[in-house]
Amino acid sequence: MRLATLDNDTPDGALVLVSADGARMVEVGAGAPNLLALMADWTAGQPALGDAAARLDAGEGTATGTLRAPMPRSWQWLDGSAFDQHGKLMQIAFGLDPIESDRPLMYQGMSDRFYGPNDDIPFPSEDDGIDFEGEFGVIVDAVPMGTSAADAMKHIRLIVQINDWSLRTIAPIEMKTGFGWVQAKPACSIAPIAVTPDELGEDWREGRVCLDLDVEWNGARFGAANGREMAFGFHELVAHAARTRDLVAGTIIGSGTVSSPDYAKVGSSCISERRAIEMIEKGLPETQFMRFGDRVRMAARRTDGTHPFGTIEQTVVQR
Structure with a gap:
């Protein structure tokens, strides 16, 4: 199924199913009025999803309207x-010592708002x-504390594509405090x-x-790294997050920047990586960060x- 959120001037929008070609959508309705409600009880929402899917398969639906982030806000990101x-290149970019750990790296970020595409x-x-x-x-349903990586797979209900905006001048300052990111993320x-x-x-x-993640900056190709290069799968990230806590339904867990050892051929998914590559090859970074x-x-x-x-296509503007 392909789920999306139609802008209806409410905080969480209206949950819709979208046809394979993206041309039509149908609202799921009262059984699952928005994605946050569906995630709260995935099983209870299945009849409403099934009915919407049947209507979509029968040719019903309207032209796809203005879509927001599939989950405009959540309890946890x-x-x-x-x-x-990516980690190796970022250590070069920021002049950091290698992180010696066999555990996944993870932080808790801002979840009360996600920008639309x-x-x-x-x-x-x-x-x-x-x-x-x-x-x-990935978006998970309720994950009990102590869930194993093998069992975590069944809790992964949805998969999404994300642009994790970052402010690189601020990031190393906050990292050196030993606390989490706030201003940089x-x-x-x-x-x-x-x-x-x-x-x-x-x-x-x-x-x-x-899948390859195609990235363009101002219309020019920037990268097409593939998500298969993850050192830890999403099931392992879910298990890591749930080791000492229950994960509330609707928690979103990100992979981190998609990156490839073959960066010379496929490019990168963030500017900071390209700057690190320039430091390796030329001694100094040449690529500047984004402008308004x-x-x-x-x-x-x-x-x-x-x-x-679908596609994320956005413009940076001055506040």
Whole structure:
């Protein structure tokens, strides 16, 4: 199934199912009025989803309207850093010592708002080092404390594509305090479509989204790294997060920036990585961070050229 949220001037929007070609949508209705409500009781919402799917298959539906983030707000957003190559390059970019750990890296970020796929993104200053970060994420139902990685797979209900906005000038300052990020990590953006794992078929393997994530900056190709390179699968990230706490239904867990050891060929999913590569190759970074008016476009791509999550396409503006 392909789920989305229609803007209806309410905080959580209206849950809709979207046709495979993206041309039609049907509202799910009272049985699951929004995605947050559906996640709160996934099983209870299945009849409403099934009815909406039947109507969509029968040719019903209206033209797709203005879509927000599939879940415009949630109870919890946990972002990992599951791509080893990204971590190595960021250590170079920020002049940090390697993190010696066999555990997934993860922090808790801002979850009370997620930008929609075509929202303008406001920032107070270009001097803060505005950067995009393309990644994938999952939305889980209620996960009990102590859930194993094997059991965590059945709690992954939906998969999403995320742009985790970052302010790179502020990040190393906050990292050195030993506390979590606040100023360096504003609200994220999410592509319009959340898909069930079966919708991806063979592109969902071992808890990984095995798709190229195409990234363009101001219309120029920037990267197309593949999500299969995760050192930890999403099931392992879920288990890590649930080791000492229950995860509330609707928790979103991110992969961290999609990255590849073959970066010379496939490029990167964030500017800071490119700057680190320039430091390795040339001694100094040359690429500047984003300016007001800059545009970024992200879309995971299947081998047939389709985009299962739709597209994030946004412009950076001054607050």
